[in-house]
Amino acid sequence: MLRIAVPNKGSLSGPAAAMLHEAGYRQRKESKELVLVDSANDVEFFYLRPRDIAIYVSSGRLDIGITGRDLLLDSGASAEEILQLGFARSTFRYAAEPGTAESVQDLNGKTVATSYEGVVEKHLADNGIEAAVVHLDGAVETAIQLGVAHAIADVVETGTSLRNAGLETFGEPIMESEAVVVRRTGAPADDPKVQQFLRRLQGVLVARRYVMMDYDIRVEQVEKAVALTPGLESPTVSPLHHEGWVAVRAMVPTSDAQRIMDELYDLGARAILTTGIHAARL
Numbered sequence: 318m319l320r321i322a323v324p325n326k327g328s329l330s331g332p333a334a335a336m337l338h339e340a341g342y343r344q345r346k347e348s349k350e351l352v353l354v355d356s357a358n359d360v361e362f363f364y365l366r367p368r369d370i371a372i373y374v375s376s377g378r379l380d381i382g383i384t385g386r387d388l389l390l391d392s393g394a395s396a397e398e399i400l401q402l403g404f405a406r407s408t409f410r411y412a413a414e415p416g417t418a419e420s421v422q423d424l425n426g427k428t429v430a431t432s433y434e435g436v437v438e439k440h441l442a443d444n445g446i447e448a449a450v451v452h453l454d455g456a457v458e459t460a461i462q463l464g465v466a467h468a469i470a471d472v473v474e475t476g477t478s479l480r481n482a483g484l485e486t487f488g489e490p491i492m493e494s495e496a497v498v499v500r501r502t503g504a505p506a507d508d509p510k511v512q513q514f515l516r517r518l519q520g521v522l523v524a525r526r527y528v529m530m531d532y533d534i535r536v537e538q539v540e541k542a543v544a545l546t547p548g549l550e551s552p553t554v555s556p557l558h559h560e561g562w563v564a565v566r567a568m569v570p571t572s573d574a575q576r577i578m579d580e581l582y583d584l585g586a587r588a589i590l591t592t593g594i595h596a597a598r599l
């Protein structure tokens with residue numbers, strides 16, 4: 318049975334459970350459930366603190382886990398990402414009161430507060446900076462106002478938390494993060510159970526990112542039309558009863574669908590339809 322670590326709280330937990338549900342796995346009904354066996358799919362889910370997930374996976378007790386790239390790096394655990402999941406996207410940045418720092422060099426001899434001291438200590442060391450790092454569990458934006466640190470390093474998504482605290486980012490972003498699937502470094506890459514799990518999640522990503530597009534077009538225009546809708550491999554082109562016309566079917570990125578429909582219409586395509594994809598195996 319495949320043993321999978323899933324975030325039990327925070328920004329990762331809701332979207333992770335939603336993605337697993339969409340991939341056909343049973344999910345817990347209430348947040349106090351810590352272990353759930355989905356025997357029909359031969360998997361067991363362990364709901365753990367997101368920060369601990371890479372550590373469990375690196376120990377080999379669990380096969381794979383869902384966590385954030387920043388948490389994986391911060392843990393220092395011997396685990397590696399094998400699939401990007403596209404949610405919980407954030408940037409990890411330094412911030413301070415306006416006018417007090419411009420680059421990481423300005424942190425020499427200063428104090429930085431963060432919940433991610435693994436990430437920050439590595440970044441400071443890589444840049445040859447000597448600064449004290451203070452660990453705080455959360456709400457680190459307030460550390461400057463309360464005199465605990467000169468600067469902070471934290472997750473930024475919309476920037477609202479920083480603005481509310483009267484802080485500004487400075488220096489280059491330390492890293493970009495998103496939810497990822499991790500496994501123990503060096504674990505066999507061809508484990509069929511892991512491969513099947515990854516194919517299911519990739520199927521969800523495809524279903525979310527693509528729509529199926531169908532349209533009719535005159536034969537003379539078909540080459541120009543399929544250039545707009547190349548599909549993942551190649552579009553299906555079928556003859557129509559009405560001579561001189563063909564029907565085309567191809568997957569297109571959801572974010573481009575309306576623009577492509579306009580361009581197809583201008584080329585003379587008609588009966589242009591898009592439909593959602595519920596599940597996929599590529």
Ligand SMILES: Nc1ncnc2c1ncn2[C@@H]1O[C@H](COP(=O)(O)OP(=O)(O)OP(=O)(O)O)[C@@H](O)[C@H]1O
Pocket residue numbers: 326327328329367368384385386387388405406407455472473474475494495496
């Ligand atoms: N506002 C946010 N937007 C997007 N991703 C976020 C946000 N806050 C945290 N994350 C991401 O979520 C992961 C951290 O999850 P974690 O549950 O530890 O923190 P959290 O979501 O801040 O929850 P809490 O601090 O309430 O425990 C990291 O990968 C981080 O990049």
Ligand SMILES: O=P(O)(O)OC[C@H]1O[C@H](OP(=O)(O)OP(=O)(O)O)[C@H](O)[C@@H]1O
Pocket residue numbers: 454455456457458471472473474475476477478479
């Ligand atoms: O740029 P924003 O959209 O404001 O998002 C970033 C904020 O979200 C997270 O905080 P969270 O609400 O999880 O509280 P925490 O600081 O206690 O972790 C993170 O630690 C930042 O503070």
Ligand SMILES: [Mg+2]
Pocket residue numbers: 455
């Ligand atoms: Mg938080």
